[in-house]
Amino acid sequence: MKKSKYSTKQRELLIKYLSEHIDEQVSTYQIANELQNSKISLSAIYRNLSELEKEGLVKRCIKANSREVYYQYIASDECQNSIHLTCRMCGKSFHMDSNDAEILLLSVKLNNGFTIDKPLSTLYGICKDCSEQNDID
């Protein structure tokens, strides 16, 4: 059997970690910290993350007030078929109701001629829990 150049032990460790944190945005620093006992170097983490990004399995996210780069694992079928809603306060991600997403995609396409790439798209805002806690209307 031909061995894929991507199937390394380090990649497996990284995917295992990410798949335990689906729909969370984790920073490279966090990942390195969690995997420090697994003998995976920071450069290997960077390299593997950028390969996973090219393959469309993770997406890179930027957070307000942070210079760090965050990654979100979007390999599951559900993630691949969803538009993510990410809370700016608690950092959690949610899947937009699929009917709402279809309506949004269709109307953007009809009115703007633009096809939104679902798994790569995130809308930022404030989630229900956080808005209740903070009395935001």
Ligand SMILES: [Zn+2]
């Ligand atoms: Zn998801």
Ligand SMILES: [Zn+2]
């Ligand atoms: Zn929230």
